[in-house]
Amino acid sequence: VAKSLGEDGVHNTLYAAVREExxxxxxxxxxxLxxxxxxxxxxxGIAHPAPVQSA
Known part of the structure; x- marks a missing residue:
């Protein structure tokens, strides 16, 4: 049974940690990739994130 996760759904950010080597x-x-x-x-409904601005 499918259940709604709210009117706007749930939004999360996925992060990745990678060893330098x-x-x-x-x-x-x-x-x-x-x-x-x-x-x-x-x-x-998945949108591309905003570009990362370098400091």
């Missing part, structure tokens, strides 16, 4: 590994690059792009193409 793994950052450039091909598997990690692929994982991060999938994590960033897959939800936007498959889940209805």
């Amino acid at each position: 793994s950052l450039e590994a091909p598997f990690m690059r692929d994982f991060v 999938l994590a960033k792009d897959l939800p936007f193409s498959t889940l209805k």
Whole structure:
């Protein structure tokens, strides 16, 4: 049985922590690309985050 999570739904932010030595590994690059792009193409109502501004 599907239950509503409220009128506006639930909104969360996904964070990832990666060891510096793994950052450039091909598997990690692929994982991060999938994590960033897959939800936007498959889940209805998911929006791209605002660009990160550097200090």
